[in-house]
Every structure is written in C-alpha cells, then in structure tokens.
Amino acid sequence: MSAEQVKSQYPAEYGKVEALLPGQSVSWLNVLRKQALASFSSQGFPSLREEEWRYTNVSAIEKKLFSPVVLAEIGAVDTDWLNTYRLENTCSVVLVDGHFSETLSDLDGLSESVRVLDMAGALEQYPEDLEQYFGQAVSHEEHSFVAFNAAWFTDGLFIHVPAKEILSKPVQVIHVVTQADYMSNTRHIIVIDDMAQAEVIETFIGCDESYLSAAVTEVFIGKNADLTLYKLQLEGEKAYHFGGTYVKQDADSRFKHHNFAFGGLLARNDIRTDLGLASECELNGLYLGIKRQHIDNHTRINHLKPHAISRELYKGVLDQRARGVFQGRVVVAEDAQKTSSEMNNRNLLLSNDAEADTKPQLEIYADDVKCAHGVTVGQLDEKSIFYLQSRCVDEETARNMLTFAFANEMVEKIKIKDLHDQILEQLLVRFPQEGIEQEWL
Amino acid sequence: MSTNAQEIDNLIGQKYKEGFVTDIEVDTFPPGLDEEVIAKLSAIKGEPAFMLEYRLKAFRHWQTMTEPDWAQLNIEPIDYQAISYYSAPKKDSDKPQSLDEVDPKLLETYKKLGIPLDEQERLAGVAVDAVFDSVSVATTFKGKLHDVGVIFCPISEALKEHPELVKQYLGTVVPETDNFFAALNAAVFTDGSFVYIPKGVRCPMELSTYFRINAANTGQFERTLIIADADSHVSYLEGCTAPMRDENQLHAAVVELVALENAVIKYSTVQNWYPGDENGVGGIYNFVTKRAECRGANSKVSWTQVETGSAITWKYPSCVLIGDNSVGEFYSVALTNNYQQADTGTKMIHIGKNTRSTIISKGISAGKSQNTYRGLVKVGKNAENARNYTQCDSLLVGDKCGAHTFPYVEVKQPSAQVEHEATTSKISEDQLFFCQQRGLSAEDAVSMIVNGFCKQVFKELPMEFAVEAQALLGLSLEGSVG
Numbered sequence: 008m009s010a011e012q013v014k015s016q017y018p019a020e021y022g023k024v025e026a027l028l029p030g031q032s033v034s035w036l037n038v039l040r041k042q043a044l045a046s047f048s049s050q051g052f053p054s055l056r057e058e059e060w061r062y063t064n065v066s067a068i069e070k071k072l073f074s075p076v077v078l079a080e081i082g083a084v085d086t087d088w089l090n091t092y093r094l095e096n097t098c099s100v101v102l103v104d105g106h107f108s109e110t111l112s113d114l115d116g117l118s119e120s121v122r123v124l125d126m127a128g129a130l131e132q133y134p135e136d137l138e139q140y141f142g143q144a145v146s147h148e149e150h151s152f153v154a155f156n157a158a159w160f161t162d163g164l165f166i167h168v169p170a171k172e173i174l175s176k177p178v179q180v181i182h183v184v185t186q187a188d189y190m191s192n193t194r195h196i197i198v199i200d201d202m203a204q205a206e207v208i209e210t211f212i213g214c215d216e217s218y219l220s221a222a223v224t225e226v227f228i229g230k231n232a233d234l235t236l237y238k239l240q241l242e243g244e245k246a247y248h249f250g251g252t253y254v255k256q257d258a259d260s261r262f263k264h265h266n267f268a269f270g271g272l273l274a275r276n277d278i279r280t281d282l283g284l285a286s287e288c289e290l291n292g293l294y295l296g297i298k299r300q301h302i303d304n305h306t307r308i309n310h311l312k313p314h315a316i317s318r319e320l321y322k323g324v325l326d327q328r329a330r331g332v333f334q335g336r337v338v339v340a341e342d343a344q345k346t347s348s349e350m351n352n353r354n355l356l357l358s359n360d361a362e363a364d365t366k367p368q369l370e371i372y373a374d375d376v377k378c379a380h381g382v383t384v385g386q387l388d389e390k391s392i393f394y395l396q397s398r399c400v401d402e403e404t405a406r407n408m409l410t411f412a413f414a415n416e417m418v419e420k421i422k423i424k425d426l427h428d429q430i431l432e433q434l435l436v437r438f439p440q441e442g443i444e445q446e447w448l
Numbered sequence: 449m450s451t452n453a454q455e456i457d458n459l460i461g462q463k464y465k466e467g468f469v470t471d472i473e474v475d476t477f478p479p480g481l482d483e484e485v486i487a488k489l490s491a492i493k494g495e496p497a498f499m500l501e502y503r504l505k506a507f508r509h510w511q512t513m514t515e516p517d518w519a520q521l522n523i524e525p526i527d528y529q530a531i532s533y534y535s536a537p538k539k540d541s542d543k544p545q546s547l548d549e550v551d552p553k554l555l556e557t558y559k560k561l562g563i564p565l566d567e568q569e570r571l572a573g574v575a576v577d578a579v580f581d582s583v584s585v586a587t588t589f590k591g592k593l594h595d596v597g598v599i600f601c602p603i604s605e606a607l608k609e610h611p612e613l614v615k616q617y618l619g620t621v622v623p624e625t626d627n628f629f630a631a632l633n634a635a636v637f638t639d640g641s642f643v644y645i646p647k648g649v650r651c652p653m654e655l656s657t658y659f660r661i662n663a664a665n666t667g668q669f670e671r672t673l674i675i676a677d678a679d680s681h682v683s684y685l686e687g688c689t690a691p692m693r694d695e696n697q698l699h700a701a702v703v704e705l706v707a708l709e710n711a712v713i714k715y716s717t718v719q720n721w722y723p724g725d726e727n728g729v730g731g732i733y734n735f736v737t738k739r740a741e742c743r744g745a746n747s748k749v750s751w752t753q754v755e756t757g758s759a760i761t762w763k764y765p766s767c768v769l770i771g772d773n774s775v776g777e778f779y780s781v782a783l784t785n786n787y788q789q790a791d792t793g794t795k796m797i798h799i800g801k802n803t804r805s806t807i808i809s810k811g812i813s814a815g816k817s818q819n820t821y822r823g824l825v826k827v828g829k830n831a832e833n834a835r836n837y838t839q840c841d842s843l844l845v846g847d848k849c850g851a852h853t854f855p856y857v858e859v860k861q862p863s864a865q866v867e868h869e870a871t872t873s874k875i876s877e878d879q880l881f882f883c884q885q886r887g888l889s890a891e892d893a894v895s896m897i898v899n900g901f902c903k904q905v906f907k908e909l910p911m912e913f914a915v916e917a918q919a920l921l922g923l924s925l926e927g928s929v930g
Contacts (some may be wrong), residue, residue: 058518104684271761341847356862359829367868374844374874382868384827384859 014051015069018044021158027077029127031164033134036141043147043157047053050151059150062332062364063275063303068247073190073219075159076104081187084111089183090243092210094425097179098123104184105161105191123178126163137165144225145253145279152249152275156223160194160390163222166207170229171201177206177423185247187216194223197236201229201257208237208426209250211270216247226254228262228286236265237426241433242270244298254280256288258312265421266292266326267430268302269437279307282315283344292321293417294363295437296329303332308350310343310373314390319350322417324410325361335380336368340429343373349379355387355413407438414438477534483507489534493604493638496510506624506634513628519762519791520820520852526733531667531698532646535637536837537658544625546709547571592652598682599644603671606642613644617675621704621741621768622795629700629735630764633669637702640670645680645711654910656685659701667698674704676711678744683714685910696724696759700735709744716753716909721757728787731759738765742774742800750777751794752908758786764822766795769803769831776805779905784817793823793855798831798864807838810902818854827864834861840870843901845894 021044030036052069053060081104089111091100100123107125114123129137147154164180169311184191199205211220228234242248248271258261260283268274280288294302308317323331333352340357354363367380387409395405414434421427477485485509488502515526515792593600600609606614624634641657659670676682699721707713724731740749751765766774778794796805805825813819819842827834842851853870875897883893906914
C-alpha cells in the first residue's frame, strides 16, 4: 500500500458540512476537530489487519459514503412508531438524524440542579465545563471511529448530575435515523459527581434502509457515585452501527452496563472502563444475531488501582448466517493489587452457517490478584430438548424455550420494569413459545 | 525434612549448569547470509538438487518478509547478517562410523549433560540423536531400530539415503512460506532428526534428540520431521541446552509431524536453552514453528512441553486435525524468571468430524519476566461434533512480573463444543501457611505448590523427563522465593 493512496473518501466531503457543525465559536473544540480529522484522514476506517478489528470488516461503511445530516434536512418521524420505544416513567431525549429534537423530548420532572441538555446548546452555554471532559475519557487516537466521531459529530447530550443528587427518574436517550444513506454522529458526555446516582438508557432505532449511526459516550463517575447505563440497540436490519462508551471511574464508584445488541447489519460496540481505587464495574451483554447480521462487542476493563472488582458476562445467540464477535480484555496494572476480575462469554450457535469468534484476554502485571475468564461455544443440549418433548412440547417450541431461557438471564438483570418488559417482549417475538404459560415470567 | 530443605537449597544455589563451553575445533562459516552461503551449505551437506532449490525458494521468499511483531515480546532487533549459519565440529569431514571415532570431547560434553550416548547404558533404553551446533554427531541404537524398520537418523543423512521420503513430506506441514522464522529455517537449516515409523510398527523405545548450541555467534536452525505411518506409534523426546554467553543467540527450528491413519505421535520437549543472567544479559532467542498434521482418521498427536530456558520464547506447537476422529493434545508448563519473556501456546485447527482437542497450559512467572499464553481454537464448517477443552492457569511469583492470556476461539459449526477457562493468581497465602504450619520451610512449600500446580502436565511426560523437569523448575525459580 503506497502512502499516497487515498485512505478514505469521507474527508473530502468534510468541507460541505464543516461550517454547520455545532461549537464553531469554541476554540478548543475547533482544534480538537482538526486533529481528529487529520488523524482520521491519515488512517481511514480500521482494516482487518488491525488486531482489534480482525473479525470485523467495516469497508462497506467506506464504500457507502453516508452523508451527515444538517439541521435543514432532518426527516420527519412517525411519532406513533417512536412512542412504542418510549418508556414510561422516564425523561426522554430524542435525537433525530443526529440532532436534538425539542418537540419530541420530554425533560419534565428533573431537579433544577441536574443538567440534561443537547450538546450543541451545552457547547454554547458551558464551553469551559465541557472542556474539562471532552476527549478526556477517550482520545481520538483510540481508533479511527472515535476520531471520525470527534470530527463529524452534529449533536449529542450533556448530562451532569451534581454531587449527592439522586436522579428522580431514568433518562432515556432515543437515537432515530429516518432516511437511507443518512449518517448520525452523536457525542455524549455524562458526568456523575461524587455520591450522586443516575440511570441512563440509550435506545437506537431507525428506518429499514441502509444508514450509519455512530455514537461516542464519555462517562465520568465521581467518588462513591453510581451509574447504571442500559443500551438497547434495535437498529434497522440494513443499518451500520458503531457505539463507543468510555468510562472513568473514581474511587469507590459503581458502574453497571447492560448492553442489548439485537439490530443492525453490522454493529460494533466498544466499552472501556478505567477503574479507580476500590471501585466496581459490571458489564452485561446479550447479542442476538440472525440473517447476515454481524455483531461485534469489544470490552476493555483497566484495573488501574488496588481493590477494584469487575464482573463481566456476555451471551450470544447466533442463528442463520449471523456472526458474533466478542473480545474482552482485562488489564491489571502493576499497582492494582487485590484486584478481583471475572469474565465470561457464552455463545449458542443455532445454525450451520453461524459463526462465533471470541477472544477473552487477561493482561496482568500485578501479583496479588484473582482473575479468571471463561468462554464456551456450543449448541442446545439435546437431552433437555428430549425432556421437553417427552412432556408434549414440540421440538421447535422446546428449542425456543431453551434459547429464551439462555438469553433471559441477561434480561432478568434489568432493574427498570418498563425496560425489562420491553426487552422481554423482543425476546418472546424472536423465540415464540405458543401455548406455554408465560405467567411465571 | 531438613535433608529435603537442604536439597532444595542446593538446587536453588545452582546456577545454569549446562552453561559450559566445549573447546573443540570447529568449522564455522563467516557471519552473513546470501544465496552463495546457502549453496555452500547445501554442497557441504551433499544434498540432492531439489533441496538447494527448495532452500533458495525459501530464502527468496524470506527476503520479502518482515519479522512478526504481534507477540507480547520486547525483542532487540536481530541482525541476520551478523550470524554464522554453519558451525560444525571439524572432524565432520570424516564422519564417525561408530562411537569410538566420535571426538572424545564431544562425548564428554554429552556426558556432562547426562545423555546416555554410550550404547552400554542400555538401561536408559532411549535412542538418542545428538545435534551439536549444526550437525548431528551420533545416533544410538540404530541397529535395533533398523530391525523393526524404524528410520531414525539425522535429516542430512535421510536426505542422502531416503530422499524420496523426505521430498514427499518436507515442507508439507510447515511450508517454506509459512512465517518469517520458518522461511529462514527452510533456507538455512543444517540438521535435525528424521523419523519414519512404518505401517503397524510400535516403536520399541523412546526416541530422543539432544540439541546443543556451542559455538559463539552462530544460530542454530534444526529441522525435525517425524512421519508415523498407518497404525504406528512413537514417543519422541527433545532436549536443548546452550553455553552461557553475553550475546543473544538465535535458535529458529521447525518441527513437522505427520500422523497417518490410527497413528499416534507423542512429542515431548524440555527446553532449557540458556535464559540469560539475572540482569537479562544474553540468552537464546527461541523462535520455533512446530506443527502436526493428523492426516489419517483416528490419529493422535500429543505435544508436551516444559519451557524453562531462553531469553525469548516464541513457540506455538499446533495440531491440524484433518482426519475424522483425530485427537490433538497440548500440555505445557512455561516458566519465566528474571527478564525472560515467553509468548507461547498452541493452535488447534479442527477440520475433520468428531475431532477432539485438549489444551492444558500452566504459566509461572517470577522475577521481572513476562509470560503469555496465546492460543487459537478454530472449528471449521465441516468439523461436526468437534470438541475442545482449554484450561490456562497462571501463577505469579513476585510483584514485578506479568502473566497474560490471549486465547482466540473461532467456531463455524454449531455442533462443536468449545470451552475455555483461564485463571491467574498468586500462590495462596493460606496454602503457604498450611504447609509451613505442618513444618515445611517457605521454600519447600513454594516448591511443593508449584510442582502440584504443574502436575497435570508432568504426568504426561515420560519418566526420565518428568524428573528432569521437576529439577529444572526448582532451578529456574532460584532467587524468586521469599
């Protein structure tokens, strides 16, 4: 490959939207966007030759040349359809084609001291506050998707929960993409100050056409603070999705992440958390792949300080020609003595053409640690199916029941009832069990 | 208990005991590598023409390649032109016909190493092929093996006497284009062992090769080729040592195993190349490509390795399970101390139906060393009912070392069952306390716990090797306890 070869055609298009991106008056952001653009231009999208991307080919995103949406072009949203995803008893923020929609959002009932506002607005009102956080949990050098996002983001959300505040209800962030070939690039910053507590739900939906939805979220959790983040990815079946969540945890903080990846043609999800002294993190994930879906989950847990605990469980169900990729990396730094870490990845292959690639990794530089990881790839237990059949359950239903039970373990962990029911419904549609009493659920 | 403690003290007090240099006259090429050197090398060995062609093809390909850098290793750049690619004891020109003619100094060397070269030591019951720098110096028990039809000889001899067999199999498991070090090996390999077990023969004794690097500034490139024909059985042992020198020396070997229908190959290695001193000066760079193909149905290959030496180890003994119902096994103990770095593991490629593989890897890191397990389990589309079980445990001794686990699992077949488990921990204080409370010293306790940790692998080793391996563990842990 020669150095002159054009790595990506996206940078050439940048000029068209540059002047319309938010935060024009913010000088640090201009510098950052320039650096990110330069970094992306020199690399292009990640290639299969890169270790972190060896199972995920994103060249289609390069070929499609999705276009960023400027304010004037935002598509109309079918509100009835949108409302089926809206959860009750939450504050909701709706981002349409990468832009905050005030009319569709509902932020009533939040305490005065809590800030929940769109990134474009926040950049005008609180540029100094944002400067402390923007790019601090993840630099655009992480990989070129992050650089891409930093250069192109059109909006996002800034959530700031002040010290000792407990968010009265969860905040739901709904990302909608309305039209073919659109590209939604959003950037979120979530700051939970010392001893505060919050729950945030990210929902991704879109039209049935091909589009790109990319969201990078930076999270800062203060001392003894608590954040639970749910991500429900229900993109359209031709969609491309990239989601990156990068977390910095201070001492004694707690972070829980529940990641449900059901949609998209190609979906990649990165989660990284840096653990402070005696902090805890729990990463849960469930991915269901069908047709030609490719779902890739990458997690990285950095134990930087002593006494931290991490727990991770990712489960995958892969049917038809779907391919599931999992990489979980736990790094224990020299100082991080007394670390306790457990990681598990379980995959269920339901068809001859499905594929699971998994890469759990431990990188340990401290000695007084307890770390373990486990991986399984397999199919449903024939004996269990036989047992159910002997109880007059037909084979297909028996298979569905067992697959459902395998997946449901992850749904059971959801503490918000409406969200739990919403995801359960998705599972039951996918694995129907006619004639089986559901009441025990 | 006191005698036991003393024994261990003695053991710990020992330095690398194979670190002596044998002072004999040698023929050594000046450092450097080009096509001329390869032609000369081939000519000295009196090889058939196809070999020279093969070597040159490999060399030309090698020149287009770059060193792999994906391993968790920190390697000083290697100057391939500063290495001499051939070194042999001088008397090679009139090759010894029997042991009496072997240079007594060489015999002394192997005696020091405890290798039963003399056929008198029949009790050992092991046929040995000893490779000194670039040439094989002696092979024992040839006659007895010949009676049952087993061919066990230096590969240079095999090239002369059984060229068609070598030609048929050489490079079919590890092609000369496989990787950087395999290509280099294919271009310049000087000797190694060749084993052919004919149909239906169960090899009457363990076969063994002892490798020794002696000369300075030389690289050792040996090539081992083992073919187990249908229904045969062989157990093969390999040991390695080198003198203590301040410079790093390169060792790039290739081992190819071919198991045909119902054949069983058991390959055991105790690798104890010079690991460098406690400051990380010197030591062997060990870049080895080992691969086995289970070509026939119901064949089985089992790799057992104890890796205690080398400054850098880069080694992934693999099994390609082509035949239906074939079995691959990998048992490994990798111990690193001081500044040693090891990146080792295995690949199990399941292609045939009902193929099974087991991986048991035990890593122990001490001092300032880095120890990495890197493995791949790949189940192809047609490998119905493939089964893999992987267990990787790491033990940390000391707070400056690192232990890493990088398994890759790729499954394309739903009926496959793949399990991977890994743990990393230090020696439990409870266990130590318990042992000490029963009157064991801290050293005894550590040694006992470490040996227990490795037991699953040691029990796979042939008797003589298991004893040696346990002794090596104690030796290599020197200075890391307490």
